[in-house]
Amino acid sequence: MIIRLLLGIFAVVWLGLLVRVFHLSIQSNEYYATLSEKNSIKAELTAPVRGEILDRNLEPIAINELGFKIALAPHLTKGKDTTKLDREIAYLVSKIPTLDPEKMAKIYKQQDSYYNHSFIDVVDFIPHETIIPLYSLMNLRETIKISPSPKRLYPYGAVGSHLIGYVAKANQKEIDADASLQLIGHVGKNGIEKYYNRYLQGVAGERRIKVNAHNVEIEEIGRTPTKENRTLVLNIDMQLQNFITHIFDKRVGAIIVMDVHGAIYAAGSYPEYDLNTFVSGISTKEWNELMSSVDAPFTNKMINGLYPPGSTIKTGMGLIYLNSGVMDEHSEVHCTGSMRLGNRAFRCWKHSGHGSTDLAKAITQSCDDYFYKGSLEVGIERMSKGLIRMGLGKKTGIDLPNEFIGTIPSREWKRKKFNKPWYQGETLNTSIGQGDVLVTPMQMAQFTALMATGKLPIPHVAKTVGDNPYTPKPLDVLTPLEKEKLPIVQRAMRGVCNDPGGTAKAFVHTRFPIAGKTGTAQTTGIAQGVKERQSEHSMEYFKRSHAWFTTYGPAEKPQFVVMVMVEHGGHGGEATGGIVSAIYNKLDELGYIKK
Numbered sequence: 001m002i003i004r005l006l007l008g009i010f011a012v013v014w015l016g017l018l019v020r021v022f023h024l025s026i027q028s029n030e031y032y033a034t035l036s037e038k039n040s041i042k043a044e045l046t047a048p049v050r051g052e053i054l055d056r057n058l059e060p061i062a063i064n065e066l067g068f069k070i071a072l073a074p075h076l077t078k079g080k081d082t083t084k085l086d087r088e089i090a091y092l093v094s095k096i097p098t099l100d101p102e103k104m105a106k107i108y109k110q111q112d113s114y115y116n117h118s119f120i121d122v123v124d125f126i127p128h129e130t131i132i133p134l135y136s137l138m139n140l141r142e143t144i145k146i147s148p149s150p151k152r153l154y155p156y157g158a159v160g161s162h163l164i165g166y167v168a169k170a171n172q173k174e175i176d177a178d179a180s181l182q183l184i185g186h187v188g189k190n191g192i193e194k195y196y197n198r199y200l201q202g203v204a205g206e207r208r209i210k211v212n213a214h215n216v217e218i219e220e221i222g223r224t225p226t227k228e229n230r231t232l233v234l235n236i237d238m239q240l241q242n243f244i245t246h247i248f249d250k251r252v253g254a255i256i257v258m259d260v261h262g263a264i265y266a267a268g269s270y271p272e273y274d275l276n277t278f279v280s281g282i283s284t285k286e287w288n289e290l291m292s293s294v295d296a297p298f299t300n301k302m303i304n305g306l307y308p309p310g311s312t313i314k315t316g317m318g319l320i321y322l323n324s325g326v327m328d329e330h331s332e333v334h335c336t337g338s339m340r341l342g343n344r345a346f347r348c349w350k351h352s353g354h355g356s357t358d359l360a361k362a363i364t365q366s367c368d369d370y371f372y373k374g375s376l377e378v379g380i381e382r383m384s385k386g387l388i389r390m391g392l393g394k395k396t397g398i399d400l401p402n403e404f405i406g407t408i409p410s411r412e413w414k415r416k417k418f419n420k421p422w423y424q425g426e427t428l429n430t431s432i433g434q435g436d437v438l439v440t441p442m443q444m445a446q447f448t449a450l451m452a453t454g455k456l457p458i459p460h461v462a463k464t465v466g467d468n469p470y471t472p473k474p475l476d477v478l479t480p481l482e483k484e485k486l487p488i489v490q491r492a493m494r495g496v497c498n499d500p501g502g503t504a505k506a507f508v509h510t511r512f513p514i515a516g517k518t519g520t521a522q523t524t525g526i527a528q529g530v531k532e533r534q535s536e537h538s539m540e541y542f543k544r545s546h547a548w549f550t551t552y553g554p555a556e557k558p559q560f561v562v563m564v565m566v567e568h569g570g571h572g573g574e575a576t577g578g579i580v581s582a583i584y585n586k587l588d589e590l591g592y593i594k595k
Contacts, residue, residue, distance in 0.1 A: 056237050064151065071120055077108075077112055253441075253567045254302045260558050262460050309548060333373045335369035341428065350365075380422060399470075403440070496516050504572075510585060513555040520547060551563070
C-alpha cells in the first residue's frame with residue numbers, strides 16, 4: 001500500500017514537470033522570443049539640427065556653427081579609484097590644452113554609475129577646425145566617443161537681441177515638459193527662439209540597433225529620420241535693424257518700425273545684450289551685471305516695458321469723444337492753461353493756454369485742457385472701454401513670448417485692485433495718458449496703425465514659417481461713426497508734424513510728409529504750489545518725463561509706423577524727432593516707401 005502511494009506521488013510529480021516543460025518550450029516560445037528580442041534590440045534617438053533664422057533678405061540671423069562633442073565610456077571609476085578617468089582626461093588635455101580637466105571630471109562623476117551603460121558627454125562643443133586634425137587619432141581609443149554637435153551662433157551679436165532671443169541649456173522643468181530635450185540639450189529661452197522653439201527644434205529621429213549582452217552594437221535594423229533644418233524667415237531687415245541700433249546710440253527705450261499691416265521690419269529694446277554669451281552658459285558676474293543694471297537691458301521694453309503714454313493716446317481719445325454723441329468735431333473749450341476741479345488745479349502744458357480749441361487743434365497742439373473738460377462730459381467708462389477696444393490694455397498678439405497687458409483704468413478696475421472709489425480727478429488724468437494708464441511700446445505702435453488705416457493689425461515678426469506665409473488678419477474695431485470721423489484725426493496728426501503750431505514741426509526733417517503724435521509722459525508729479533514748470537533738461541535724469549513720438553508715413557498714403565520712446569528723454573518731439581526722421585529717410589533709401 002505504501003509503495004503504491006509513493007509510486008502515485010512520483011507519477012503525479014513527473015506528470016506536472018512534463019506539463020511545465022511543455023508549456024515553457026512550446027506554448028511560451030513566442031512570448032519569450034519576443035522578450036528576448038526586446039532585450040537585444042536598442043532604440044537610439046538622434047538629435048535634430050536646429051533650424052536657422054533668416055531676415056527678409058535671407059541674411060542669416062541665427063545659424064549653427066559646426067563642431068563636435070566629446071564623451072567618455074562609463075565605469076572609468078571604481079569607488080575612489082579614478083586612475084582610468086584621470087588617464088583619459090589627461091590624454092584629452094594633451095591634445096586640446098584649452099579643455100578644463102576639473103570641469104570634465106566633475107561632469108563625469110555626476111553621471112557615472114553602475115546602472116549607466118552609455119557614454120558620458122564631458123565636453124559640449126569643440127570647434128570643427130580644432131577637432132578634425134585629431135578626429136581619427138582620438139577615435140581609435142575605445143573610451144572616447146566624438147559626435148557632431150552644432151552650436152548656435154548669432155552673427156549680429158547684440159543687434160536685435162530682444163527680438164531674436166537665444167538658446168541655452170534646458171533646465172529640469174523644461175525637460176519634464178518635453179522629454180526630447182534630454183537628448184537635444186538646448187532650448188529657446190527668449191524672443192523668436194522661444195516662441196517658435198517647437199518648429200525650430202525639429203523632431204528627433206530613431207535608430208534601432210541590435211546589441212549583445214555587453215551592450216556592444218551588432219547591427220542596425222531600422223532608422224526613422226529626424227525632422228530638422230526648418231528655416232524661419234522673419235520680416236526683419238537686418239540692415240535697417242543695424243541702423244536703428246546705431247542711431248539710438250546710448251539711449252534707453254524702444255523703437256518699432258512696422259508696416260501698417262503689422263509686419264515688423266525692425267524693432268529694438270535698449271540697451272541690448274550679446275546673445276552669444278548665453279549659448280554656452282553665462283558667468284555669474286555677467287548675469288549679475290545684466291540683472292542689476294538700472295537700465296534693465298534684460299527686459300524686453302517693447303512688450304514688457306509698461307509706461308504712461310502721455311498725449312499719444314489723445315488721437316484715440318478724440319475718436320471716443322466723437323463716438324459718444326456728447327461732443328462733435330466743432331465742440332470747443334476755452335483753454336486758459338489751467339482748470340480747477342475741487343481744490344486742485346489741472347494744468348495744460350502751455351502755461352498761457354491755447355484759447356478756443358476744437359478737436360483738431362487739441363491734437364495738433366496737444367491741448368490738455370480740451371481733453372480734461374471733454375472727459376468730464378464723456379465719462380471714464382466710455383473712455384476705458386474705447387481705449388481697450390482700440391488695443392490698449394490688452395495683448396497685441398505679437399509672436400513673442402510673455403507679452404504684458406498694461407493698464408487702462410476704470411471704476412471696476414480700481415474697485416477690484418484697491419477696493420476704493422473712483423474720483424473725477426482720475427478721469428482727467430486718464431484723458432491725457434497719465435495717472436494709472438500704462439501701455440507697452442508695441443501696443444502704441446499697433447494703436448498708431450489703427451489711426452493710419454482704420455484697422456487694428458496683429459504685429460508679427462515672422463514672415464514665413466516653413467512654406468507658409470504668416471499674415472494674421474487685422475481686426476475691425478472702430479464703430480461706424482469712428483470710421484467716418486477718422487479723417488479728422490488723421491489731418492490733425494499730419495498737423496502735428498507739418499503745421500506751424502504742431503508739437504513736432506520743428507523736429508521733423510523727412511523727405512516726405514508724415515503724421516504722428518508726440519507725448520511727454522511725466523514720471524514725477526508737480527506740486528500744486530509750483531507756478532512755472534521746471535524744464536526737462538534741468539531735472540535729475542530719473543525725474544524727467546518719458547519722451548514718445550509715434551507716427552505713420554507717408555501722411556497721405558500710410559505704409560509704415562515708426563514709434564520711438566526714450567526713457568526720461570524729456571519733451572517727446574525734441575528727444576525723438578531726429579530719430580524718427582532718420583528712420584523714414586532710411587526706409588526711403590532702402591526702397592520700402594512707395595510714392
